[in-house]
Amino acid sequence: ARHRGIKKLLNSFEVAFEWLFADLTCKYGTDWKRPILIWLFAVNVIFPVMFFMTQSVQGLSNHLTFLDYEYFSIVTATTLGYGDYHPIGVGRVIASIEALFGMFMWAVFLTVFARKYMR
Template identity: 35%
Template structure:
């Protein structure tokens, strides 16, 4: 099946608009969905950081799993909010995961501002 370039471009544009606008916040109207999706991204990134914590320089190594999970939760929270204290930094393939999480966090923070502004303008 061959799609003309203009039609393919429209499909890609519509998908990106859905992915960044409708899915996370229903175009700036649903702050609960945005909050829950943010939590999902943070918790979803906590698991790989906990499992492969040896690839994060500065990560406190322990066999106590609740403490390891708490430390692993700290890193995605700092990364998602693009705060970046610098006390831990990933190596290897976790760099790509951290970069993707930081980009997602920046987009979601902008969406939070849009949702709040939209609520105030009503």
């Protein structure tokens, strides 16, 4: 009985993973616009708000505006990393997740775009 419960839990994780990474991001490889829109929204709204709310970015000045957080988010998502701002505390975790998210979403976009126009 315990083995079935673990198998059912693993199946639930597999279904959730497939929905998140295949269906939500690109409709199973059929929508190349969706990854761009998700990336733009996350990088320009979600991540800057998270950095702003946690005050987890340091820069050259002590007073950062929302545009500073926006800039840091874009530099992080594109993995440029200019070095004029850096994450502190929980911001390190957020920035790491954002960098992985940015790379993943561009990989999804390129895969779906190539699939659509290489037929």
